[in-house]
Amino acid sequence: MPQPIEFFFDFSSPYGYIASRLIDDLAARHGREVVWRPILLGAIFKLTGSAPLTTIPMKGEYSKRDFARTARYHGIAFKMPDPFPFSGVQANRAYYWLDSTDPKAARGLAHALYDAAFSGKDIASPQAVIEIAGGLGINRAAVTAGIASPEAKERTRAESDAAAARNIFGSPYFVVDGEPFWGSDRLDQIEKWLETGGW
């Protein structure tokens, strides 16, 4: 049984969103599953001296143009979130709460959250996350309690820490049979890696 592809991302990451719309189909073409792992890059950026792209002189303007152009290149709807960056912590907690009992539903929630964030909707507040989950038929009272649970908070923190310990410093970041790939622009290499087993 081939290993699943690990897909690490921050909900506030534009290139992570673009990858989220492509990675499941790519993996399925090669008979692979994808394990989705939302992380919080803020703490990791402190370690690498990095910052949200849009805040960097010169790179900021370019990156905003490139996000939108790259989304259109792939035929993906895209609207820049405002404010940006935003906190994905509530979304991560909801994801990991649901993942602990129903990974497939958690995947569906992650897609819905990402699509909402990059179509101009708030996903930073607990209320917004609860509404989006409710729209998918997930019990609102259960998700409200789930987001606030110590287990969800601890798992959210532990997943980011574990990623940082593995030197996962960006979003999207993939691990395919032990090989790391950073960026939505490495999906073509991932596809070839899955086809050929590496080169």
Add this chain to the structure above:
Amino acid sequence: MPQPIEFFFDFSSPYGYIASRLIDDLAARHGREVVWRPILLGAIFKLTGSAPLTTIPMKGEYSKRDFARTARYHGIAFKMPDPFPFSGVQANRAYYWLDSTDPKAARGLAHALYDAAFSGKDIASPQAVIEIAGGLGINRAAVTAGIASPEAKERTRAESDAAAARNIFGSPYFVVDGEPFWGSDRLDQIEKWLETGGW
């Protein structure tokens, strides 16, 4: 007559080298010329708070793996320069000296310099640059004087300043009919842009 593609790069840039092996053929497939513009990123990195990728915690190790893997992906020979990064100032001066009288020969010299740098040879010293130029049949005494000329020094500085003034902050960086593209991983978008006129 379609405009040429502008190709900005630093001789010390691994992704710039990879692009240098691909961009002429890509442009030729679409009836375009390429104007090569070596720049010095050191000064620009100060403006953007950036640094050579290999020196950044976590990103450094990844990037070295990605340079080599991406080169192999494209079937391009690649050896990491040591020391890295190195100064491209002498190479730039030789390039612009030759470009002022023979742009086609300057292109040939740029290819030879890049290929030398990424096959483990020094191109940081004037002597190394003169030897490589001499190997292409360029008069050694002329290139020796050319590198040291005030005109070559001034042009080298002016080209980096002009690039910085246009917010060109990385290598490789392309401008295609006014549209900016950063990175060797944007060559697929450049190809589609040339095919379709944009999207």
